[in-house]
Amino acid sequence: MKDSIKELVKKYDTPLYVYDFDLIEKRYNELKSSFEGMKSLISFAVKSNSNLSVIRHLGNMDAGADCVSIGEIKRALKAGIKPYRIIFSGVGKRDDEIKEALLSNIFMINLESIAEMKRVEMIAKELDIEARISIRVNPNVDPKTHPYISTGLQENKFGVSIDSAKWMYIYAKKSAHLNPIGIHFHIGSQLTQLSPIIEASNIVADLVRSLRALDIDIRFFDVGGGLGVVYNDESTISLKEYAEGIKEAIKGLDVTVVCEPGRYLVANAGIFITKVLYEKVNEGKRFVVVDGAMNDLIRPSLYTAYHEIEAIGIDGEESLADVVGPICESGDFLGKDVSLPALSHDDIIIIHTAGAYGFTMASNYNTRNRSAEVALSAGKDYLIRQRESFDDVIRLEESCDSSWQRR
Numbered sequence: 001m002k003d004s005i006k007e008l009v010k011k012y013d014t015p016l017y018v019y020d021f022d023l024i025e026k027r028y029n030e031l032k033s034s035f036e037g038m039k040s041l042i043s044f045a046v047k048s049n050s051n052l053s054v055i056r057h058l059g060n061m062d063a064g065a066d067c068v069s070i071g072e073i074k075r076a077l078k079a080g081i082k083p084y085r086i087i088f089s090g091v092g093k094r095d096d097e098i099k100e101a102l103l104s105n106i107f108m109i110n111l112e113s114i115a116e117m118k119r120v121e122m123i124a125k126e127l128d129i130e131a132r133i134s135i136r137v138n139p140n141v142d143p144k145t146h147p148y149i150s151t152g153l154q155e156n157k158f159g160v161s162i163d164s165a166k167w168m169y170i171y172a173k174k175s176a177h178l179n180p181i182g183i184h185f186h187i188g189s190q191l192t193q194l195s196p197i198i199e200a201s202n203i204v205a206d207l208v209r210s211l212r213a214l215d216i217d218i219r220f221f222d223v224g225g226g227l228g229v230v231y232n233d234e235s236t237i238s239l240k241e242y243a244e245g246i247k248e249a250i251k252g253l254d255v256t257v258v259c260e261p262g263r264y265l266v267a268n269a270g271i272f273i274t275k276v277l278y279e280k281v282n283e284g285k286r287f288v289v290v291d292g293a294m295n296d297l298i299r300p301s302l303y304t305a306y307h308e309i310e311a312i313g314i315d316g317e318e319s320l321a322d323v324v325g326p327i328c329e330s331g332d333f334l335g336k337d338v339s340l341p342a343l344s345h346d347d348i349i350i351i352h353t354a355g356a357y358g359f360t361m362a363s364n365y366n367t368r369n370r371s372a373e374v375a376l377s378a379g380k381d382y383l384i385r386q387r388e389s390f391d392d393v394i395r396l397e398e399s400c401d402s403s404w405q406r407r
């Protein structure tokens, strides 16, 4: 493994994202088989890793796609995901996005407010079609995760209350242009405790039962994503207990379970590789300056998220260091107080568990080109995204109107 990483660095340079496609496949199969005995659809949350090859790889295993913009929908379609496996979620959708999604005949649009429902109805009417919809219910359950990635509490911006949802279903049922087929909740991300998910499932399943009494037939029960992974020493949710808990919650309901994992499928399969530029010591504090930065992997800066950091093939006595990037922000770090041996120029450092919300949250801050992405599959490596060049980064500014310049 260590040698192969050196080879990858030689071939593709750094900073570099590398994804183990075999592990993604394993994770998908494990999750899919845990739902055995239930009708299920696993819709990959494209926001976690939207590389076309990653989506295509999951699509080849029959995954659907959970998308939050028309851009993600287009990616999913381009990667070969069938329209009837694509869900359009998100708290704010533009009219043009709604229109294009409807014209693409995707599986369903997830509604997050009454105003949005009316907008979708109006657009469907203009197109003279019926929009398949689900409603995102906010079950007001504490998911016990980082506040920035907690979404199922009343105070969060997501979804609607149980009462509003009921009203919306009754409205949609009467509408000639809305077809309410699903119900949805997603209480947060990186969940490591099962009970909030089951609590939410029970609340939402009860709502489905009461809708049935009103002759509103919900056929898709979307439990969102959120399954946590191990970054450090977290204990994670057992898939068996997860699936069983959901099964128990929907007992007696003839529904297909839809699950929208992102992180669970791709996080552990990804590493971010960076090279040491130099070491420095300021007033006794040790810094390892590397060529990867917060623009490449923002999770440590944004959430003080922990990612395991490993120096490849270097032995020796270790001491604590902050691993920092070249960006002009004190918040630009990949790890703090990391135990590392003495390092020198070009030594290779790996940041683990970087396959989810890594590259997708990357930016060009400080005019840094975004890194290349590589897939590993059955012992071979494949370039799945070229490294950006300076020309790529400035392309959209170059051919613009420059007549604003005063002489």
Ligand code: LLP
Binding pocket: 045, 048, 066, 089, 090, 149, 186, 188, 189, 190, 191, 224, 225, 226, 227, 260, 261, 262, 263, 264, 299, 356, 357
């Ligand atoms: N479904 C919905 C409606 C979502 O909002 C999300 C994630 C998912 C599914 C997928 O969640 P997952 O299975 O990946 O936990 N940038 C943050 C995570 C933000 C998650 C946003 N929503 C991070 O780096 O931790």
